[in-house]
Amino acid sequence: MDQIELARQKATELHDNLVAKGGDPANPLEFILREAKRRDIEVRTYSKGHAQLEGGQALFDADAHAIRHEETGSDFLNAFLIAHEIGHDEFGSAGDATPAMGIDPARSADPAATGAERLLDYSHKGRQEVLMDLFARELLFPRTMARKWYLDEALTAKQISERLGAPYDMVAVQLFDALLLPQIEVTPQKKSKPKQLNPEQKKAATHDGGALLLRAGPGTGKTQTLIGRLEHLRDKGVDPASILVLTFSNKAAGELSDRALDLWPEAAGAIWIGTFHSFGLDIVRRFHDRLDISVEPTPLDPTAAIALLENEFVRLDLQHFKELYDPTDQLKDILSAISRAKDEVVNAPRYKEFADAMRASAVADEDIETAERCQEIAQVYEVYETLKKNGDFVDFGDLVALPTALVETDQQACSLLQDRYTHILVDEYQDVNRASVRLLRALKPDGKGLWAVGDAKQSIYRFRGASSFNMQRFLEEDFPSGSIMNLVTNYRSFQEICDGFVEFANAEMLAAEANVQAVAHRGSSSTKPGFVAVEGKHDEIDEIAARTNAAVGSGIPFKEQAVLCKANDRLADVAAGLESRGIPVLYLGPLFDRPEIKEALSFLSLLTDPRAMGLSCVATIPEFEMLIDDLSVCAERLATGDKPDPLEWKTRLSNSTNLTPNGQGALQSIINALNGLSERSTPWRAFASIYLDNTNLVRGLFKQAQDGISLPAIALWQFQNFLRSVRVDGEGYPVTLILDHIRRLVILSDERDLRDLPTAAQSLNAVRLMTIHGSKGLEFKMVHLPSLTSRSMPSASRQTSPAPPDGMIDGPIHSGKGAVRAGHDEEQECLFFVALSRAEDELVMYSYNNRSKFIDRIAHKLDFPGQLAVTQENATNEKTVGVAFETPLTITPSQLALYEKCPRRFLYAHVLKLGGRRTESAFMKMHGAVQKTIDDLVNPENSIGSEAELEVLYKRHWEARGPTDHGYASDYERAGRQLLTYLFKLRQGETPRSPADFALNLGHAQIVVRPDECTIDSDGKLIMRRIRTGRQTKKSTDTLDAAAYQLAVEPTGDFEFVFLSSEERGSVSMGTTKLNNRRRQIEEATQAIRTGSFPASPKQPARTCPRCPYFFICTDAPSGELSKKTLN
Template sequence: MRLTEQQQAVVQHGQGHARVFAVAGAGKTSTMVARVLHLMAIGTPADRIMILMFNRAAREDFAARLRMLAPAGARLPQVRTFHSIGHRLGQSLMRWGALPARRLIEGEWQRERLARQVLQQLLVDEPAQLALALEEERIEALLQFCDLVKSECLPPARLHERGDYGADTEHFVPAFLEMERQMHEQGVMTYADLLYRPLRALIRDDRVRARIQGRLDHIIVDEYQDINEVQLRLLSMLAGDSASVMAVGDANQCIYEWRGARPDAMNARFSELFGTPADYPLSWTFRHGHAVSLMANHVIRANPGAADQLTLSAPDNPDTQVECDSGGTRLVNVLQSWQAQGRDLKECAVLVRSWSLSVPVQLRLLRENIPFQLGQQDRFVFRLPLVRALAGYLELTRRPELLQDSDHLLLLYSQPSAFVSQERLAPLTAELARTGRWPDQHIVLEGLRPFQRRHLKKRWALLQKLPSMRDQAPAYVLSHVVETLEAEKLLRRAAARRDKGEEDIRLLDVLIEQAGELADDPDAFIALLKDPVINQEQGVLLSTIHGAKGLEWPLVALAGLNEEDFPLYSRENPLTPQALEEERRLFYVGITRARERLLLLSDPPPHRLSRFVEEAAWEDSIKMARAIGSSQEGEPGVRDPSLVNRYLEGIGVENSLRVRAGQKTPAVLSQAGDWQPGEQVRHAVFGEGRIELVEGDRERCVLEVMFHRAGRRRLIASRAPIERVS
C-alpha cells in the first residue's frame, strides 16, 4: 500500500488523542486500514482496538479491506457502528441490572401507531389540530423530533424552543413525554434508545462506568464531523482515561446538522472532551483536478469558522472539466454526448439540494427518453400526495366526469391540507360525488369550526369551476388553484418545520414553471405527472447531495443552482448565518463528488444564479487549472491571489507560476424604473401580464406579476427580462 507523507504521519502516530483532517477524496479509508495494521504490527492486541464507522455499508467495506490486507489468519479488531456498540452495551447493562430490559421496536409502522394513539389522546378536544397532527408528514416530523431529543441530549421543551419548528407543533413536547411513558410501561424502545439509554445509565452509576472502561487502547472514528452529542458523550465514556481516540473527518463536510451533527465536533468540542490532540492534515485529494479543488477552496473560505486547510489535487488526478450553464438543454446534450463517446450513463449523477429541484430534470429526461434512476425511490417526487393532487386538479379540467368520482375528490380535498381528518373527508366527498351539490346540513360538517367549513365549501366551488377552464394553459390553472386555496399559507401551516414548508412551496413553483414549458400539450403534462416511472438501473442517477455523501462519479451535474433554492430561503423564512454556512458546506460536498466532469446548472430567468457559484470563482479556477496543466509561466490575474498562490505553493509550482490581483468587474444593475401596479408588461419567457404589487426600489425592487399563461410570479425588476407594453 503506497502512502503519502501525510498519510504515513497518521499511520505512525504514537499514543494520545489525534485529529485527522481529511479533505474529500483524500484516501482516508486506506489510511485508517494502514493505521490499524500498524497498531497490530507493533503488538497492540486486536481486542484493544475498535474502529467506529458511520453506517453499516461503510463498516462492511472497511472490514472487507482490512481482511484483504491483514496477514492470513490474524485476529482482527472489531469494526462497528455506534448503534451496534450501543446495542451490545445495552445488553451488558441489562444483564448487570443497570438497565431494565426492553424490546426493540424494529418496524417504523409500530412507532407510527404509537404516535397516532398518543396524539388521539392528547388532542381529543381539538379536532382541527388532531387532523393536522395525524397527517403522514407531521407524524414523521414528530418522530424525528423524538429522536433528536435523544441525539442532542436536550430536554424536549428546550429543543422545541431552539429548533425551527412551525406553527401547530406545540403538541410535540407533551407527545414525546407521553410516548416515553407508554414505552416504559410496555417495555419497548426505539433505535435512538440504543445509545440514549446506555449513556444515561453510565452517567448515573460510577461503578457501572468503571466496569466498561479500561478495555480499549485505541478507538478510530470515521466521519467524525457527522456524529451527534449522544455519540460524542458515549465515545468519551468508552475511551475513559486509557484509550487514545483518533477522529477522522472533515468539518467542511458537516451537512447533517438537522439530525444533531455539529461542525465544531472536530474542533472545540473535541478539545472539551479529550484535551489537546495531535493534528494531522490529509490535504491531497485523489479524486478530481485542480479546477474543482480551487473551487472548493474558494467557496468554503467564505465560512467564518472553516478550517484553514487547502484541498490539493494529486499530480495523476483527472483534469476535471468544469462548465456553468442555464436550463435543461445543456444537461441533455452533455448526457447524449457522453453516450456517443461510448461511456455509460451509470457513470453520471445529477445532484440537487432537495427533491423538489429534481422535478425539471426528471421531466426533461422523460421527454428525451434518457433513462434515470432515483437515489431514494420513496422520495420520488411524482408520488408525493401534493404532486398527485395537482395533477388531479389539472385532470379535472379535461375530464369533468371526475366530479362524480369520490376517490378523486378525496385526493383533491387532501392536498393542500384542509386540516380535516380523512375520516371526515371520505363521507363528505362521497356525498359530493353522489349529489353534485354542497350539503350545508351534512352530519360530516357537524363539529367543524367555521373556518374549516368555509374552506371546504370554497374548495368545492373551485372544483366545480375547473371543467370550464379546459382551454386555459396548465400553468394558469395551477396558479389559479394555488391562489384560490391560498395554498402557500396552507403549506406553511401544515409543515412541521419552516424549511419543509418552503420546499413544498418551491415544489408548487417548479410545477407551474414546468407546466408553462408544456403549455401546448396539457394532456402530455398531466400524463407525465401521473404515470409512474420505473427505476432504470442503467440510467443516470438522480440524488440529493445529502444522499451522495461519500460517493463519486466521473460526471456530476449540480442542478437547481438558483438563489433562494440553493441556499434555500425566502422572505418568510430568511437565511440565518448558521444556515448559510451549512448550505455552503452542502455545495462544497456537491462539487467534490466529480472526477472527470462537473456541470453547474441553474434555471433560466427570472431565477438568479446561486451565490455559491460566484463564491467558488469557477472561471478563475478553470483559468488556473489550464495554466497549471500547460506549465504556463507568468502572472495571470485572479480575484483572490492570496488563496491561489497558497495553492500553487501547496502543489509545488510556485517558482514557475504566480498570480496577481485581477480587475474586479462590478455588477451592473439596470434601473428598476418607476413600476406601478396595473401596468402591462411583457416577459421574455412568461409572455404578457399585469403588475399587481411593487415592493422596494432600485436594485431591491420586486414585482409581483400575474401572467396570462404562466400565472403569478415574483420578479426582481432590475434583473428580469421584462418591458412595458404600450
C-alpha cells in the same frame, strides 16, 4: 462487483461443471452430494438438536473434512444445508467452525430498506452466513436455470417448486432475482495489491499517544488511512478484541469490515466494526439490567413510534399541537423534536426544565408561543417515554443517548467498556452528534487510543444532530491533549476541480478550517469547471442532455456521469426530462409513485376492497385492458345494493349483463390473475402468485428490460423485497394492513431508503441521478449540478418544525431558533462543497434563473461556456379522458373544491364514482359520528334546544359510527363532544331557517349551492354557514368553493365557514378583484372538466397524495369514451 455477486457467479460455475459431468439439478440432494464427493468431504446427517450439531443446523468440520447437518425431512433442504457448508469450504471461511443457525433459502441479496433493521448491521459472521445462503441457492438453482425453466419451458413458480421439491418462497425469490434484476457479466477479478500510504497518511496511521483528529478533505484516502491505522495496530501486536471501529452507515461498516479482514484475517469476529447505533444497542443489551429494560428490547422506527403515541394523543389536551382529525403531522414534528433532544442527551425531565425556563423569561407573544410549544413537547415526551418503557421499546435516539447516559453515571459500566476497548477508531467524525461525542469522552477521558477522521466541510446531516462544531471543539474542549493532522493530497479529481472547492472553502465558509488546501495527485487537465446559464427549467434539461451526450462522445459513458440535485422534486423532473430526450437514467424516485408499483398495489387491493377500486388501474395494463365505459358499469354495479364482502365483486360483476364483450374478457382475465388467493393471503405471496404463476407480467417486464427499459422491472423487484421484509402487526386483512402501513411510510417520508437502487442495478449504463446528500462518499467521472439558483442554493431558513428550547443545543448559540438557523446556513455551504467535490474529470453547473451567490464566490475558477443545446419548444402532452357531459354541467361547491385540490381525485370520485375510502382511524370514526350529529342538529325539523338533547343525539350517532370498541373510546367520545359543544354555543341566540338552494350560472356550468345551515343572528342578519369538523387553514376562505358560495348568496346575506377542531369561524368576504379572479378560475375549471382534463396535480402532493382514497390506483384512466348526464 460486490462479494455476494462474486459468490453467486462462482456457484453458477460450479453448478454448470456438475451438470456437464452428468449431475441432475432436478435431484438436488444427489446433485450436491456429487460436489461434496468431488471435494472429498464426508457428509453426516443427524437428528435435529443432536449434540454433534452444537446447537445449529449445520457445521463444516475442517479438521475432519466433514459436513454435519440436521435431517430436515426434505431432500432439498438437506441439500441446501450441505451447499451452505460447501460455501464455507469454497471461500476459506471454514476456520470459523461455529455452527450455522437461521439458514434461509429465500434470503434477499439486499437488506431490508425500511423499519428499525436499517440501523442494525450484520456482524462479520452474520455477513458470511448471508453470503453462504445465497451461494447455496445459486449452486442448487442458479439464475440461468431459473430463466431457462420459466421463460423457455414456460414453467410457473409453483411448478418449479414442485419439480425441485423446494420451498415456494425460495423459488419465487430466485425467479425475481433472475427476471427483474439486470444480469451482471462475469469479469475476471484481479487481486490488487494494497496501495502504499503516502507520508501524510502514514504519519496519521502510525500516530500513538493522545487523541488524533485527522482532517481528510475530499478524495484524500481517509478510508485507506483508517485501514492503515488497523495495519499499524496489528503490527504492534494489539489484541483485535480491544479495537472498536465506529461509523455511520451499515454500508460503510460492511465495506470497512471486509477491507479490515482482508488485511487481518485472524481478527475475524474480534474487532468490533459497526455503526454508533449498533454499538449502542450492544451496550443496551449488555447492561440492560442497569438500564431497567430487557435484554432484547424492540427497536422502534418512526412509523411505529407514531402509532404508539397516536392513541394517547387524544388524551393530552394540547393547544398548540391540537389536531383532532389526523394528528400524524403533529406527532411527526413532536417526535422529531424529541429525537433532537436525545442527540443532546436531554431526557424528558431536563427538556421540561429548559421549556419551563424559556416560558418564565418569555415576554413577546412569539416567544411565549414558542415556549408553550416546547412545554407541550415536554408533556408528550414524558408520556412517550412511559409508553416505551411499558412496551419494552427503544427508539433510534435511545441507542446512543441511553449508553451515553449510562457511562456518564455508572462508573463500573464505564470502566468495563474502557478496559475492553483500548483503541477506538471513528470514521466520518463530522457526522457525530453531541451524544456520540459524550460517549467517546466517557470511554476515552484522556483521549489516549482515540483516532478519528472527518471533514467539517462535509457535515450535511444537521437533522441528525451532526455539527461541524464537534470538529471545532475537538482540541478546545473535548480532547485538549490531542492532536490534529491533515490530508491534502487528492486522488480523485484534477487540480481544476480541486481549485474550485478549495476556493469556496477559503471564501469564508463557516465550517472550514483556515487555509484549506488540496493538491491533485492526477495533476492538471486544463479544463475548468463550467457554469451554464439558461432561460428556463426545460432549457436546463435540454442543456444537461446535450452535455451528457457530448461527454459520451468524448469517452465518458453514461454510467460514469451523475446529476446531483438538492431537492427530490427537481430530481424527479430532471429524470423524466432526460428520459424523454433519450438519455438512459438510473433513478427510481419515490417507489410508491411509480406506475408499475401502482398496478401491483391495485392488484393486491382487489383482494380486500369490496368496491374493487383497483380495477381502474389494472384495466390500463395491456394484458387486462378494459375501456372506461366498462369500468363505469363495474363501479355502478358495485355501488348498488348492500356493501359486498371482499372478493364478492367477482361474482357481482361476472353476472352483469351490461359489460361489453371486451369488458367481460378483461374482467375474466383479472379474476384469473387472482386465482387461488383470498382476502387472507399475505401480500408477498399474493404478489408472487399474481406475477409469477397466474399472469405473464414478469415475462413482459423481462422482455422490456432486454429492450433497454430496465427501471420498471427493478422497481418491482424493490417492491417485492419490501413486501417480503416488512412486518406489520395489527388486526385485519394482511393486505389492508400493508396498504395502511405504506400510506404512513409515505406521509412520514420514511420510505426514502426504498429509492436506493439494488446493488445489481449499478451495472447498467445509465446516468446516475441522486440528491447531494445521497452522493456523499461517491465519485463520478463527470458531474452535472443543475438548478443552482439564488433561491435554491442556499435556501432560506424556514423553521416549519418546532424549535428546540433555548439552551438545549450544546454550542455557542443559546437561542434554540438561532442555533437551528445557524446550522441551516452552515449546512447549505457544506452541501455545495460536497457537490463541488464529487467529480473526477469534469464538472458542469447550471442555473435557469438568477444564479446562486455561491457561484459568485468561485467565479474566477470557472469557465462560462455557451449553450450546447438548441432550444426547443416544450409541448405539454396532457392525456385527456374521453368523457362527455350534458349542458349545462351542474356542479356543487364541494365538487369544485375537490377539483381544485386534485383533478384526478375528482375524476375518480365524481365522474367514475369509484367510491371507497381510506381505512378509518379512530379519529376519522369520531369525526364521522360528529358529522352525523351535525347533520341532525342543523336540520330545522329537529328542535335541539338544549345540551342534554344534543347529548342524546350524539350518543345515538356515537354508538352507530364512533370507535366504540377502542381502548380509549371514552377519550375520543369526549373529544367529539368538545367539537359539538363549540358549535352548539356558537348557535346560541340564533334562529334557524330552512336552507335554500342558490344557483349560479357561469359559462356552460351551473353551480348549485346549499349551505349546511341558515340562521338569523340576534341582530336580524341572515348568516349562511358551511360547517367543517377539521381545522382552519390560511386559505380556507380563499378557495374556489368559498368564492362559489359568496357569488351565489350575495347580496342575500353573509357566508361563513365554521371549523370545529380549531374552534374558529371565517367570514367569506373576498374583494372585487379577487372575486372576479375566482369567477374566472371557476369557469376555467368547469370547462376543463367538460374537456376531460383530469391531471394528477394536487397542490401539496407530499401531504395530500398518501391521504387520498385513490392513492394506490392513481394512474392514467382507461381509454375509450364515457357519456355522463350528470355528476350527481
